[in-house]
Amino acid sequence: MADRFRVTLAQLNPVVGDLTGNAGQAHDAWKQGRAAGADLVALPEMFITGYNAQDLVMKPAFHAAAIQEVRALAVACAEGPALAIGGPWVEGTELFNAYFILKGGRIASTVTKHHLPNETVFDEMRIFDVGALGGPYAVGNVRIGSPICEDAWHEDVAETLAETGAEFLLVPNGSPYYRNKFETRLNHMVARVIETGLPLIYLNMVGGQDDQVFDGGTFALNPGGELALQMPLFEESVTHVDLERGDAGWRIVPGVEHAHPDPYEQDYRVMVIALRDYMAKSGFKKVLLGLSGGVDSAIVAAIAVDALGADNVRCVMLPSEFTSDESLADAEAVARALGCRYDHVPISEGRAAITRTLAPLFEGLQPDLTEENIQSRLRGLLLMAMSNKFGEMLLTTGNKSEVAVGYATIYGDMAGGYNPIKDLYKTRVFETCRWRNAHHRPWMKGPAGEVIRPNIIDKPPTAELREDQKDSDSLPDYPELDALLRILVDEDGSIEDCVAAGFDRATAKKVENLIYISEYKRFQSAPGVRLTKGAFWLDRRYPIVNRWRDPG
CATH class of the missing domain: 3.40.50.620 (HUPs)
Incomplete structure (x- = not known):
């Protein structure tokens, strides 16, 4: 069995609705991973459509075109490392937030998101159906679990993956900024690592979309919660991460830890x-x-x-x-x-x-x-x-x-x-x-x-x-x-x-x-960037006509 596994992490900036452009970014990252000898090239959640695409994802012509773009990308990336990328997926009448593993010119595995956030800027219960709790997928001889974004904020998905043979966790995210959010993410991911005993890679996207900015800050944790590497905040970056297998299982080889600026x-x-x-x-x-x-x-x-x-x-x-x-x-x-x-x-x-x-x-x-x-x-x-x-x-x-x-x-x-x-x-x-x-x-x-x-x-x-x-x-x-x-x-x-x-x-x-x-x-006001969890627009939605006042 392989004793070393290389993952190329593509912390990139997709454009909502630019299916061809987003696929092109993914293909470029895949080529960098292939040149670096990667076994797997990974991109964030819903990357093919851009995120947060809101109700656009429900439009049949749009999600059909996105799935077709993923299939075409699989063909383009047939010879070389596997490619993991987020996008919509349809089964019967159900629409899922999915993570695709592309190998050998086809979609080899599909993970569907189980926990759909329905708070602050997210309305995923409105858009997607709930995916099943599933097991890991294989890339070569390595079994990988991918809780999609919110799935990693709950213990059941990661525990199920660990119990069904996952050897490490790769978490694709579309996680937007608010002040001091990185500490919240880190605390949740440390909990998953301690509960499962598995290494974890948290992959986030970067860039602005309407009121939201995705701040990147991709990081990796070894068992026990020790930080192994930390990619820069806010910047597009492609980084190659190695895992080594020893007597105690897989461990992430320590890499660069980029410092975070002040608030x-x-x-x-x-x-x-x-x-x-x-x-x-x-x-x-x-x-x-x-x-x-x-x-x-x-x-x-x-x-x-x-x-x-x-x-x-x-x-x-x-x-x-x-x-x-x-x-x-x-x-x-x-x-x-x-x-x-x-x-x-x-x-x-x-x-x-x-x-x-x-x-x-x-x-x-x-x-x-x-x-x-x-x-x-x-x-x-x-x-x-x-x-x-x-x-x-x-x-x-x-x-x-x-x-x-x-x-x-x-x-x-x-x-x-x-x-x-x-x-x-x-x-x-x-x-x-x-x-x-x-x-x-x-x-x-x-x-x-x-x-x-x-x-x-x-x-x-x-x-x-x-x-x-x-x-x-x-x-x-x-x-x-x-x-x-x-x-x-x-x-x-x-x-x-x-x-x-x-x-x-x-x-x-x-x-x-x-x-x-x-x-x-x-x-009727112009949109503006979200800096806190109390921003006006999607974070706080009140009726326009409202006679109630706090009697206190």
């Missing part, structure tokens, strides 16, 4: 990857955004330049009579520091024309929020006109604190195609600006050094829609607001939880009410 760097890189891949996978090359002189638009501009390069980013200042000289100077300073185009488009004339148009209808009524929002909506109109004319996707710049309580103008500053900071609370925005000023990495396309001057970070936040306006006129100060939002949104807590944490009951109830009445705005 601020991880969040920032996720925002950069999300925007870069959203653009590339949807066909856009350039972006524009309204640059107000405030902290939110400044950090979005930095993310955009780091993702796409300064030549592909247009910043536009659209001042009104309420825009301060300080804001004008701060906005221009950001654009100049980042090296991107800066346009100055005053809105005073347009606002005056709209005011005259509405005057007969508004006669006798006092100016109020309506007139303030006209400014924001006029800016949205002008930015969208530029987007249409220049073929540049408009970025929105609302942070999670604003998105949560509706402190944004629908069809105004909410207009746009993507929001890189949608899941970043305001207090975290401040710290992220400081982090970016102090750090530069090779994956950033923007310049090193201070790109957001301290005045932008330190000055009191304001929308500048009326004289001397401050955000604190309408909202609790951001440290208090964000702490309340973490309880009410991220932790799904109650008013009593807020009071127990030391907050004023009336303030907590006001914030809770703002969250609920803003649901219609979030329903």
Whole structure:
């Protein structure tokens, strides 16, 4: 029997719906494995379709085409190592999330996913049927068990595989990022290793898809839970891993253990990857955004330049009579520091024309929020006109604190195609600006050094829609607001939880009410990258019309 077994791990970035392109990536990885003498080349869960493909997978023409692509890939990879790749599979009327083992020009083995996640961003119970608990598959004389993603978070699948002869576990994943998730994955996989006594390889994909970023971080564990290797976070990588058989069974030969960056760097890189891949996978090359002189638009501009390069980013200042000289100077300073185009488009004339148009209808009524929002909506109109004319996707710049309580103008500053900071609370925005000023990495396309001057970070936040306006006129100060939002949104807590944490009951109830009445705005808001398990969109789904309020 073989005493050494080589697995080529392909931590790659598929594109949802690009069946031919994804198959091409798999074939290229297989060729690298063949050149390295691999016995098996492995790709992540649902790689042939891209992940998370949601209801697209249920479309008969789509999943039939995906299966045909897998069969064609098997033929192309007939002479050489086995190839393991995830994709949909049909048996009768049932549709499965499957993992295929391709050998000798055909699909030699099919594993179907048993535990279907039905929480946070996953709706697999809606899409797939439950696969059976099965045994391992053979590659040469080696028997391998492949719990698919969620299957490895439960003990029964791995235990069944161990009891039926699996010699090591290869876990294909489509596991998206949220802050500190790697530790959760590692703890679950250590549990599987300790329970079964088998080595385990956890293979994850990379890249952005809509709101999700798959962060890679593929790793391998030996019996006892000892880390044998760790592939980089966020980067595409093909790595060859060797297992050796001794008296105690198979062991993974130790490899490189790539260090993980701190949480601020991880969040920032996720925002950069999300925007870069959203653009590339949807066909856009350039972006524009309204640059107000405030902290939110400044950090979005930095993310955009780091993702796409300064030549592909247009910043536009659209001042009104309420825009301060300080804001004008701060906005221009950001654009100049980042090296991107800066346009100055005053809105005073347009606002005056709209005011005259509405005057007969508004006669006798006092100016109020309506007139303030006209400014924001006029800016949205002008930015969208530029987007249409220049073929540049408009970025929105609302942070999670604003998105949560509706402190944004629908069809105004909410207009746009993507929001890189949608899941970043305001207090975290401040710290992220400081982090970016102090750090530069090779994956950033923007310049090193201070790109957001301290005045932008330190000055009191304001929308500048009326004289001397401050955000604190309408909202609790951001440290208090964000702490309340973490309880009410991220932790799904109650008013009593807020009071127990030391907050004023009336303030907590006001914030809770703002969250609920803003649901219609979030329903129409641009997608944005997920950084936490409490992100707005798939993580948190509430009715738009809702009269319930916590009586606490």
